[in-house]
Amino acid sequence: MSDLQQLILRTDISGMPLEWIHYQSAVKLYYTQQVAYTCGTPLLEIKGGINAKTGVRSELTLNSIIATVGSKQRFFSGAYAPPLNNPTLFKRDNHVCLYCGKHYNSSALSRDHIIPTVKGGEDIWTNVVTACKSCNSHKGGRTPEQAGMPLLAVPFMPTYAEYVFLQGRNILSDQMEFLSAHFPRGSCLRERCH
Numbered sequence: 430m431s432d433l434q435q436l437i438l439r440t441d442i443s444g445m446p447l448e449w450i451h452y453q454s455a456v457k458l459y460y461t462q463q464v465a466y467t468c469g470t471p472l473l474e475i476k477g478g479i480n481a482k483t484g485v486r487s488e489l490t491l492n493s494i495i496a497t498v499g500s501k502q503r504f505f506s507g508a509y510a511p512p513l514n515n516p517t518l519f520k521r522d523n524h525v526c527l528y529c530g531k532h533y534n535s536s537a538l539s540r541d542h543i544i545p546t547v548k549g550g551e552d553i554w555t556n557v558v559t560a561c562k563s564c565n566s567h568k569g570g571r572t573p574e575q576a577g578m579p580l581l582a583v584p585f586m587p588t589y590a591e592y593v594f595l596q597g598r599n600i601l602s603d604q605m606e607f608l609s610a611h612f613p614r615g616s617c618l619r620e621r622c623h
Contacts, residue, residue, distance in 0.1 A: 433452060433473070434599075435452075435472055435473075435493075435599065435601070436449040436450065436451065436597065436598070436599070437449070437450050437451070437452065437454075437455050437472065437491060437492070437493060437494070437495060438469070438493065438494045438495075438593075438597075438604045438607065438608070439454075439455075439458075439494075439495055439496075439497060440494065440495070440496045440497070441496065441497065441499060442465045442496055442497065442498055442499065444496060445589075445590070445611065446589070446590050446593040446594075446607070446608055446611055447497075447593070448593065448596075449593070449596060449597055452472075452473055452475070452491055455491050455495055456475055456489065456491070458495065458497055459489055463497045463498050463499075464495050464496070464497055464498075465496045465497060465498050466495075466496050467492035467494065467495050467496070468492060468494045468496070468603075468607070469492045469493030469494035469601070469603040469604060469607065470492065470493050470601065470603050471490050471491070471492055471493075472491050472492060472493050473490070473491040474488060474489070474490055474491075475488065475489040475490075475491060476488055477489070493601050493603055493604050494603065494604060494607055509589060510553070510554065510586060511554075511586070511587055511589065511592035513552065513553065513554055513557065515535075515538070515539075515540055516535065517587075517592070517595045517596065518540055518554075518557060518558075518559055519535055519538050519559050520595045521554075521559075521585075521587060521595055521618075522558060522559035522582070522584075523621070524538065524559065525559065525581075526538070526559060526560050526561040526564050527541075527558040527559055527560060527580050527581045527582055527584075528541075528558075528560055528561070528564040528568065528573070528578045528579075528580070528581070529561060529563075529564050530581050531561065533561050537561055537562060538559050538560065538561060538562070539559075539560055539561070539562050539565045540557050540558075540559070540560070541557065541558050541559070541560035541564070541565045541568060542556055542557055543556050543557070543558060543572065543573060543580070543584065544556055544572060545569075545570045545571065545572070547570045548570065548572070553586070554584060554585065554586035554587070555584050555585065555586055556584065557584060558580060558582075558584050564578065582617070585617075587618075588611075588612065588613060588616075590608055590611035590612055591612055591613075591616060591618050593608060594608045594609075594612075594618060595618075
């Protein structure tokens with residue numbers, strides 16, 4: 430992957446992970462003087478125009494992690510629930526069917542409601558798991574107990590830092606280390622970070 434495609438981890442000024450951004454967005458943050466500090470490894474050297482008065486060319490080094498002014502504390506309160514979508518759910522469950530235990534490509538997976546929606550089950554992180562289409566079809570509108578299909582893991586709602594991790598692709602080792610430091614102590618995602 431080229432350095433131009435590598436995503437940069439953006440944090441707030443306290444170091445809490447916020448989002449993944451492209452290098453163009455990082456350059457805008459520098460230009461608008463919103464970058465408080467950087468950490469991680471240097472990714473890219475950006476060369477700008479030449480100043481007409483001084484003859485000096487502007488240059489900017491982009492690091493893999495940048496901290497920006499301001500804070501997003503509302504994301505870290507107990508009321509925040511990250512948006513639920515299949516790609517992130519499948520990544521949370523490591524592309525494993527939580528009934529048969531086999532790894533699958535995303536196209537062979539589906540979202541299964543532990544307590545089926547037809548029985549009042551909600552479409553929330555703690556009531557959904559990744560299931561292969563075969564297992565999901567076999568379970569149907571029953572609970573795992575009714576179908577004789579025990580769950581292999583307990584579903585959980587990711588924290589905001591875990592959600593940022595799950596949204597990432599081609600995460601660099603320094604970004605991974607930084608993110609995992611913000612995971613809850615007992616997070617099952619920690620083992621995927623090393």
